[in-house]
Amino acid sequence: MQTGLGIDIGGSGIKAALVDVGTGELLAKRVRLPTPQPSTPAAVAETVAEVCAMVLAKQPDVAPRAAGATFPAVVRGGVTLSAANVDKAWIGEQAEARLSEVLARPVRLLNDADAAGLAEVGFGAARDVAGVVLVLTLGTGIGSALFIDGELVPNTELGHLEFRGHDSVEDWVSDRARQAESLSWKRYGRRLDAYLHHLERLFSPRLIVLGGGISKHFEQKMAPRLSLETSVTAAALRNDAGIVGAAWYAHHHV
Ligand code: BGC
DSSP: OOEEEEEEEOSSEEEEEEEETTTTEESSOOEEEEOOSSOOHHHHHHHHHHHHHHHHHHOTTOOOSOEEEEESSOEETTEEOOOSSSOGGGTTBOHHHHHHHHHTSOEEEEEHHHHHHHHHHHHSTTTTOOSEEEEEEESSSEEEEEEETTEEEOOOOGGGOOBTTBSSTHHHHSHHHHHHTTOOHHHHHHHHHHHHHHHHHHHOOSEEEEESGGGGGIIIIIGGGOOOSSEEEEOSSGGGHHHHHHHHHHHHHO
């Protein structure tokens, strides 16, 4: 078995687990600690090290070569370039180098939605789907991952499209917006449908995959309110997608 360490850095929690990178399955239940506030690079790196130490202590016989980590912002060449829902000190941070140092092993860092998308394409709802596939994560923000024949176009940031008078559409359609405005599923569904129609016009995808915590309501509450030509489906890996995608990515890029 080939094993990787996957880490999901989010605005509220930092989670990690060992992953079988051949099957996309977790070796054991993930470990989670709250994200320190303020979520500065030094504080987050310390918590990442703590979570990983807990994971590795549970399985001392497993020694993953590399670790993959997700981050909820633009990541290029190991540097974090934006910070919509985390401390602004991350902008321009050599994040991959910092994490590699605290974990004492090579780390590959990528955008959280890109990692979740890689997991869905490799092991989940978009497995073996050719052509253009769009994976969206609906949570505090909206993350996006765009694929063509399984190849990722990183950092598409489609949650920051300007739409219906909002500078960032995520302020209007994210799960945070749904909760903050106490939107009914009917009203939320209408917003989501409008946003997805816009993306359909822009990209003509073969498939749209919806992830994030809200996707557990997909069949009952969301699907009946969508009127797209494009097939839309719920993510298969749910909460573990980021961890799995990051571990897989690091395994293949170190
Ligand atoms: C960030 C993205 C991220 C998404 C989901 C957005 O605000 O700009 O990089 O993927 O939130 O966390």
